[in-house]
Amino acid sequence: MKAHYPPAALHNVTVKATAFQKARWTAEAKKRGMSGPGPFLALCADLVLAATDAILRAHEEHDNAAKGARHE
Amino acid sequence: MSSRLKVASFTVHADARQSARWKQASEGEGFSSVGSWLSRAADAYLKVRAKAGLPIPLAWSKGVFSVQLMDGEEIRVSGMVSPPFAYFRGTSHGTDRNKGRSLVHLASGRIIATLRRSAQARALASELAPALLRGELPDPAVLVERSARDSS
Numbered sequence: 001m002k003a004h005y006p007p008a009a010l011h012n013v014t015v016k017a018t019a020f021q022k023a024r025w026t027a028e029a030k031k032r033g034m035s036g037p038g039p040f041l042a043l044c045a046d047l048v049l050a051a052t053d054a055i056l057r058a059h060e061e062h063d064n065a066a067k068g069a070r071h072e
Numbered sequence: 073m074s075s076r077l078k079v080a081s082f083t084v085h086a087d088a089r090q091s092a093r094w095k096q097a098s099e100g101e102g103f104s105s106v107g108s109w110l111s112r113a114a115d116a117y118l119k120v121r122a123k124a125g126l127p128i129p130l131a132w133s134k135g136v137f138s139v140q141l142m143d144g145e146e147i148r149v150s151g152m153v154s155p156p157f158a159y160f161r162g163t164s165h166g167t168d169r170n171k172g173r174s175l176v177h178l179a180s181g182r183i184i185a186t187l188r189r190s191a192q193a194r195a196l197a198s199e200l201a202p203a204l205l206r207g208e209l210p211d212p213a214v215l216v217e218r219s220a221r222d223s224s
Contacts, residue, residue, distance in 0.1 A: 011091035015107040016079045025114055031129045038084040044114040045094055052097075 015041060084110060122205040127198035130154040139174070140181040141166060152190070153178070156204065159193040 015038075017025070022037055029040035084107075086094065091106075098109030121128070135153035140146050142164040149167055151160030159175045162168045163186050173193040174186045184200070187193050 009085035009087045009090070011086045011088065013084045013086060013091070013094070013106045013110060014081055015084055015110050016081050017111055018079060021111065021115070022080045022082070024118070027131055028118065030131050036082070038082060041084045041110045041114050042086060042090065044117040045097075045110050046090065047117055048113040049093055049097060 009042075122202050125202045127195070128201040128205075130157070130194065130197055130201060132194065137176065137178055138181045139176050139183065146181060151176075152194075154197065157184075157197040157200070159190065159197075 017037075025037035025040050029035070029037055032040065032043075034040050034043075094106050094109060098106045101109065103109040103112070132152045132154045134150065135158065136148055136150045137153060137158045137160075138146050139149050139160065147166065149160040149162065151158055151173075156178050157175060158178050159173045160167060161171075162174055163171050164174065164183050172186050172188045173190050175184045175193045175196055176182065177184055185193075185196060187196065
C-alpha cells in the first residue's frame with residue numbers, strides 16, 4: 001500500500017484521466033509530498049465532501065434560524 | 073476517421089467509509105462511476121484553489137532555458153524551472169553568480185523581476201501563478217513587444 005492512505009484502505013477505484021489531468025494531479029501530489037495522483041484524488045474527494053457538508057449544515061442552520069424568527 | 077481522446081488509468085485506494093461516501097456522492101450527482109466523480113472532484117478543488125488566489129506551491133527542477141536580455145540579445149542559461157516560470161543567477165544584463173536571481177516567463181523569455189534570493193523568486197512565482205491560471209496577467213509577449221517598440 002502506498003503512503004498517505006489510511007491503513008484500512010482496502011477498496012480500489014479505477015480513475016480514467018487525460019494525460020494533462022494525470023500530469024497535473026501528479027505534480028500537485030508531489031508538491032504535497034504524496035506518492036502519486038491516487039492519494040491526491042482521495043484528499044480532493046474528502047475535501048470536496050467536507051466543504052459540501054459544511055455548506056449544507058450552514059444552510060440548515062440558516063433555515064432553522066429563519067423558521068424560529070417567523071414563529072416568534 | 074474518429075479520433076479518440078487518449079486516457080490514462082490508475083487506482084485510488086479508499087477505506088470503507090470513504091468508498092461509501094464517494095459512491096453516495098457520485099450517484100447523487102448523476103455520475104456514471106465513482107472514478108469519474110473523483111476526477112471531477114480533483115479538478116473542482118484545483119479550480120477553487122486557483123480562484124481563491126492563494127499562492128500555489130510550485131515544484132522546481134534544474135533546467136536550461138532562453139532569456140531575453142535588456143539589449144535584446146537572447147541567451148541560454150541554466151537555472152531552476154517550474155513552467156511557466158524559471159529563474160537563474162543574474163540580471164537583465166546577463167548571468168552573474170553574485171547579483172541575485174531573475175525570475176523569467178519561459179514562453180517569452182522575458183525577465184519578470186530580479187530578486188536577491190532564490191526563495192524570493194520562488195515566492196513571487198507562487199503568487200503570480202493563480203493570476204496566470206485565471207488569465208488575469210497580460211500576455212508577456214505583448215509587453216515585450218511594447219517595451220521593444222518604446223525603446224527603439
